[in-house]
Amino acid sequence: MPTELVAALDIGGTKIAGALVDRRGGILVRARRPTPAREDGETVMRAVEEVLAELAAAPRWASVRAVGIGSAGPVDAARGVVSPVNIPGWRDYPLVERVRRASGGRPVTLVGDGVAMTAAEHWRGAARGHDNALCLVVSTGVGGGLVLDGKLHTGPTGNAGHIGHVSVDLDGDPCACGSRGCVERIAGGPHIARRALDNGWRPGPDGDVSAAAVAAAAHAGDPVALAAFERAARALAAGIAATAALVELDIAVVGGGVAGAGGVLFAPLRRSLREYATLSFVRDLTVVPALAGTDAGLLGAAAAAGGPDREPAAPAA
Amino acid sequence: MPTELVAALDIGGTKIAGALVDRRGGILVRARRPTPAREDGETVMRAVEEVLAELAAAPRWASVRAVGIGSAGPVDAARGVVSPVNIPGWRDYPLVERVRRASGGRPVTLVGDGVAMTAAEHWRGAARGHDNALCLVVSTGVGGGLVLDGKLHTGPTGNAGHIGHVSVDLDGDPCACGSRGCVERIAGGPHIARRALDNGWRPGPDGDVSAAAVAAAAHAGDPVALAAFERAARALAAGIAATAALVELDIAVVGGGVAGAGGVLFAPLRRSLREYATLSFVRDLTVVPALAGTDAGLLGAAAAAGGPDREPAAPAA
Numbered sequence: 001m002p003t004e005l006v007a008a009l010d011i012g013g014t015k016i017a018g019a020l021v022d023r024r025g026g027i028l029v030r031a032r033r034p035t036p037a038r039e040d041g042e043t044v045m046r047a048v049e050e051v052l053a054e055l056a057a058a059p060r061w062a063s064v065r066a067v068g069i070g071s072a073g074p075v076d077a078a079r080g081v082v083s084p085v086n087i088p089g090w091r092d093y094p095l096v097e098r099v100r101r102a103s104g105g106r107p108v109t110l111v112g113d114g115v116a117m118t119a120a121e122h123w124r125g126a127a128r129g130h131d132n133a134l135c136l137v138v139s140t141g142v143g144g145g146l147v148l149d150g151k152l153h154t155g156p157t158g159n160a161g162h163i164g165h166v167s168v169d170l171d172g173d174p175c176a177c178g179s180r181g182c183v184e185r186i187a188g189g190p191h192i193a194r195r196a197l198d199n200g201w202r203p204g205p206d207g208d209v210s211a212a213a214v215a216a217a218a219h220a221g222d223p224v225a226l227a228a229f230e231r232a233a234r235a236l237a238a239g240i241a242a243t244a245a246l247v248e249l250d251i252a253v254v255g256g257g258v259a260g261a262g263g264v265l266f267a268p269l270r271r272s273l274r275e276y277a278t279l280s281f282v283r284d285l286t287v288v289p290a291l292a293g294t295d296a297g298l299l300g301a302a303a304a305a306g307g308p309d310r311e312p313a314a315p316a317a
Numbered sequence: 318m319p320t321e322l323v324a325a326l327d328i329g330g331t332k333i334a335g336a337l338v339d340r341r342g343g344i345l346v347r348a349r350r351p352t353p354a355r356e357d358g359e360t361v362m363r364a365v366e367e368v369l370a371e372l373a374a375a376p377r378w379a380s381v382r383a384v385g386i387g388s389a390g391p392v393d394a395a396r397g398v399v400s401p402v403n404i405p406g407w408r409d410y411p412l413v414e415r416v417r418r419a420s421g422g423r424p425v426t427l428v429g430d431g432v433a434m435t436a437a438e439h440w441r442g443a444a445r446g447h448d449n450a451l452c453l454v455v456s457t458g459v460g461g462g463l464v465l466d467g468k469l470h471t472g473p474t475g476n477a478g479h480i481g482h483v484s485v486d487l488d489g490d491p492c493a494c495g496s497r498g499c500v501e502r503i504a505g506g507p508h509i510a511r512r513a514l515d516n517g518w519r520p521g522p523d524g525d526v527s528a529a530a531v532a533a534a535a536h537a538g539d540p541v542a543l544a545a546f547e548r549a550a551r552a553l554a555a556g557i558a559a560t561a562a563l564v565e566l567d568i569a570v571v572g573g574g575v576a577g578a579g580g581v582l583f584a585p586l587r588r589s590l591r592e593y594a595t596l597s598f599v600r601d602l603t604v605v606p607a608l609a610g611t612d613a614g615l616l617g618a619a620a621a622a623g624g625p626d627r628e629p630a631a632p633a634a
Binding site (some may be wrong): 074076083131132146147148149153155156157159162163165166167168169170171177178179180189199234235241242243246247248275276277278279281294 | 390391393400448449463465466470471473474476477478479480482483484485486487494495496497526551552555558559560562563564565567592593594595596597598
């Protein structure tokens with residue numbers, strides 16, 4: 001009898017990735033489309049359906065028993081709908097029902113992308129073995145998820161751990177979400193790059209003004225680039241310390257493109273955390289880079305869908 | 318056979334309250350001392366012992382089977398010690414063992430005061446029937462506690478829900494905890510009063526410069542007093558919105574002496590919450606005053622100690 005599989009979808013503002021995932025988190029088949037994020041909702045859905053069709057063309061599709069979706073948020077897992085900030089064509093979009101129809105009626109589980117990444121890090125990454133963990137994805141946006149008392153804490157609608165829209169500067173700059181001074185408004189990649197530019201950093205001959213280019217400059221010792229990452233690190237530290245004060249954490253796991261900057265982010269992050277996380281029960285909190293890598297979204301979606309290795313063993317044939 | 322009772326202690330930076338509490342949350346005997354918060358640890362402990370001695374003088378003391386303590390935090394429930402920010406003489410102070418000795422060896426349960434208040438509000442107050450709630454105590458300090466998925470979430474050391482030391486202003490004023498811009502540093506009673514004084518408010522002939530006096534001035538329309546409460550409300554709103562983004566909440570319950578200011582706090586709090594809690598899954602969050610009143614700390618300490626109404630019925634004589 002063949003091993004049962006889960007089909008996983010990782011839906012973001014840039015790409016829609018899909019995979020067939022086995023019991024141990026191995027990825028057997030992949031498919032991928034760019035997200036037509038500025039198009040209408042049906043056009044975006046067509047890209048999702050193309051990814052599913054490509055997966056369904058694989059012979060192993062017959063072993064797929066469920067579909068897991070990690071989507072850019074906010075999501076509403078209770079109602080099966082999504083309203084991703086970066087995909088305006090989807091507002092209360094019935095993604096769960098549409099994916100169910102496109103996958104031959106298989107059961108579908110929906111979580112936010114931050115929760116998916118957290119499921120992956122807790123299953124196979126840096127949060128493994130930790131009962132109280134916050135996992136962050138720091139890239140264009142800032143997402144996250146929580147493990148509390150050893151279990152994924154999704155909240156009723158699947159959005160818990162939404163650290164990107166925690167305000168750490170109540171008088172700060174307006175955020176796209178409508179609030180102000182949010183962690184994402186300071187530590188998201190485009191905001192790091194803008195801060196560097198505003199303070200006089202200039203890109204190299206290639207004209208690259210991404211956060212990655214600012215990170216390269218910081219590694220080369222550019223003080224303005226270093227200061228931009230230090231500011232992002234402070235915002236992340238304040239947000240992580242806030243989470244620790246609210247739920248008690250023993251580890252914070254930081255992944256995503258901006259975390260790829262490495263030491264220029266992690267060194268000031270650990271320094272700032274000592275400044276903000278002062279109470280006895282939060283002082284020993286450690287911060288580590290994520291391990292699950294770019295497949296975290298897919299692995300986490302698979303884990304959230306029951307996780308191939310979490311279901312009871314199949315009965316003998 | 319007489320009903321069994323619990324002795325409850327509510328220990329804060331201003332007062333030490335004690336009571337004998339029955340199975341239904343009725344308070345039968347009370348005792349109270351001011352907290353000698355600036356004195357050495359043994360002097361503070363003497364005040365606790367005096368409260369216990371007064372309770373022990375009551376004939377019903379013989380029916381007390383356990384002691385519950387709600388203490389200003391941080392506490393360490395796992396080790397039985399406390400280090401309240403506002404009681405410098407107590408650092409890793411072995412409160413559980415000292416109270417056990419002072420109560421004839423009865424079993425002692427320790428929780429943070431915010432967790433105690435939350436237990437009371439979830440048991441008999443405004444959070445009753447809510448599965449995801451944040452309860453706040455806003456007085457000299459700002460404490461809190463969480464109900465998640467229908468259960469009290471204490472965290473491993475009993476400090477979860479510590480909203481007072483969530484930084485909502487990462488560049489803000491230094492807080493007694495060592496961090497900066499904490500909710501308590503802005504919304505705690507003495508900080509409200511200081512802000513009003515710094516901005517030109519002057520007390521009446523009685524010289525009362527408490528937050529309650531500022532509240533009275535605010536009710537009379539004093540713009541500086543109103544602004545001081547509005548600032549506190551903004552900090553509380555940012556902290557409540559942060560908590561909702563992190564764990565998903567359906568209600569926030571606000572109690573404590575400063576909450577007694579009523580509309581001059583709650584009106585700007587609800588207004589500010591609309592500004593900070595913008596995401597779809599936090600937008601419907603409601604804020605209500607606590608119901609358990611000034612006895613919340615005592616009732617919650619009793620509830621945490623097994624709760625007189627939570628133990629199995631006494632066997633028939």
